[in-house]
Amino acid sequence: MKRGAAGAAGVAFAAMTTVAGAARASSGMDSPEIGVLQLGRGGAWVARADDPLAAYFNPAGLAAQRSGAHAGVHLMHLSQCFTRLGPDGRPVPPSVTSPIPAPGGEGGPDPEVCAAGGVFPNPQVAATFRVSDTLAVGVAVLGPHGVGQRSWPESIPYTHPTFGDRTQPSPQRYLLTSLDALIVLPTLSVGFTPAEGVSLGAGFIWGAAAIDFVNFSEATVSAGGDDFNAHRDLRTRVRAADLFIPGLVLGARWAATDHLDVGAWFKWQDAVRARTDLRIESRYWTPAGTRNEDPCGDEPPGCNVTDERNAGELRLQIPMEAKLGLRYHRPRAGVARAAEPRVRDPLADDLFDVELDFTWANNSAVDAIEVRFREGIPVRGTVVGFVPPNADVPHRWKDVMGVRLGGDFVALRDLLALRAGGFFETKGQDDADLNLDFHLGYRVGVGGGVTARVGPVDVSAAFQHTFFGALDNGGRGNIKAVSGAATAGYRSLQSVNGGRFESSLNEFGLSGTMRF
Incomplete structure (x- = not known):
């Protein structure tokens, strides 16, 4: 009976997928384009690139900016719910003795379970420094456009038809219980104007990530669905860190005519490779399905806890990405040429602009x-239990294509601009491969925003709502929990992701950009 990486693997798997949030834009891993101006335009910004966040999103845009500093924050509220179903379309009970809801809902807990709500702050800072008429340097520190903290229940309450108020292990516990991720992407870039109307840019990314993740797994396999007692459920916590995830961004912008700009962007980033610390708690539930408060009894305290540093390594390939944008803008008649040659200021120079972007992400690189774990790590509290050396988790993602449309209208020259936009991104996985780390159904976003100029500072606000196409496999999922049973290939007999996964995202952004 080899056990172990069940939790370790599942935890590690989602943890590393979270790191992949560093592969932003249309990658299918997070809602596109962080930044308040970008949010209000539906992410259609690669050809405009007019604030210091261009250091990451199109460094060519730095060459047309004045020196300045930028600070912003997104306040994000992600709603997610999962309904666990078996192949027959009925709720999956946590044990052979647990009741399941009758058609009217009586007899067991609701099969739908939702993550805890709350607002997640996601900040960004950036700056642009003009070195000469043709050269500018930019720096940005930001994270993925996603929510880095999520909490799903370990247990759910219900009223048993015979025994009254009870709890039972939650139906999504093998996929995700909690996640706390800190991911930063410091980027240093340069933008250069080799010829009138043409700008080029390049930047170096020093990515870093620290992740703390919890889920459940099986110590042994047996028939009978998700029987927590027969499977000897294990609670597993993985902490992982990769402090150097190098990458690069390349950008270009061309003023094809007085009214049309063309922008392009490409990003490559190395794979995430993180050493992991592993903590496993066995004997976690009582036979009734409640938390076992005395797992050791007469044995020494901690008899059920495995605490292993540098237990293994996680590796995740980060997809390449590219964007191409076309921006039509209408300059104001009679506006004098900028005091600084080649510097653009849409709030002063343009009446309006409209941009159309196309995006691509090589998500299929994530199969x-x-x-992987060291061989021979014993799992305490089990009979001859060991962490399996190979606990790979399939994802089978698909390339993601996207389109964005957005623009600004300058209501008051040099004072006030209004903007709106939206985006669409294609589905990035089959329903049978759904997981709770990221929602890769199709996505549609709509947003709007405003910028007010107060002296040297542009104050911007924006709101966006993102609709996610539900992933629903009718109870016939492909993902199995990692198990400690070598005879079963270290996988559970039953799939653990059958059902329906739904998400929606509301976010508000506020930023300030000072030019000097």
Whole structure:
């Protein structure tokens, strides 16, 4: 009976997928384009690139900016719910003795379970420094456009038809219980104007990530669905860190005519490779399905806890990405040439602009998350239990294509601009491969925003709502929990992702950009 990486693998798997949030834009891993101006335009910004966040999103845009500093924050509220179903379309009970809801809902808990709500702050800072008429340097520190903290229940309450108020292990516990991720992408870039109307840019990314993740797994396999007692459920916590995830961004912008700009962007980033610390708690539930408060009894305290540093390594390939944008803008008649040659200021120079962007992400590079552990790590509290050396988790993602449309209208020259936009991104996975780390259904976003100029500072606000196409496999999922049973290939007999996964995202952004 080899056990172990069940939790370790599942945890590690989602943890590393979270790191992949560093592969932003249309990658299918997060809502596109962080930044308040970008949010209000539906992410259609690569050809405009007019604030210091261009250091990451199109460094060519730095060459047309005045020196300045930028600070912003997104306040994000992500709603997610999962309904666990078996192949027959009925709720999956946590044990052979647990009741399941009758058609009217009586007899067991609701099969739908939702993550805890709350607002997640996601900040950004950036700056642009003009070195000469043709050269500018930019720096940006930001994270993925996603929510780095999520909490799903370990247990859910219900009223048993015979025994009254009870709890039972939650139906999504093998996929995700909690996640706390800190991911930063410091980027240093340069923008250069080799010829009138043409700008080029390049930047170096020093990515870093620290992740703390919890889920459940099986110590042994047996028939009978998700029987927590027969499977000897294990609670597993993985902490992982990769402090150097190098990458690069390349950008270009061309003023094809007085009214049309063309922008392009490409990003490559190395794979995430993180050493992991592993903590496993066995004997976690009582036979009734409640938390076991005395797992050791007469044995020494901690008899059920495995705490292993540098237990293994996680590896995740980060997809390449590219964007192409076309921006039509109408300059104001009679506006004098800028005092600084080649510097653009849409709030002063343009009446309006409209941009159309196309995006691509090589998500198909992520076929599986590699999760490998040292051989021979014993799992305390089990009979001859060991962490399996290979606990890879399949993902089978698909390339993601996207389109964005947005623009600004300058209501008051040099004082006030209004903007709106939206985006669409294609589905990035089959329903049978759904997981709770990221929602890769199709996505549609709509947003709007405003910028007010107060002296040297542009104050911007924006709101966006993102609709996610539900992933629903009718109870016939492909993902199996990692198990400690070598005879079963270290996988559960039953799939653990059958059902329906739904998400929606509301976010508000506020920023200030000072020019000097």
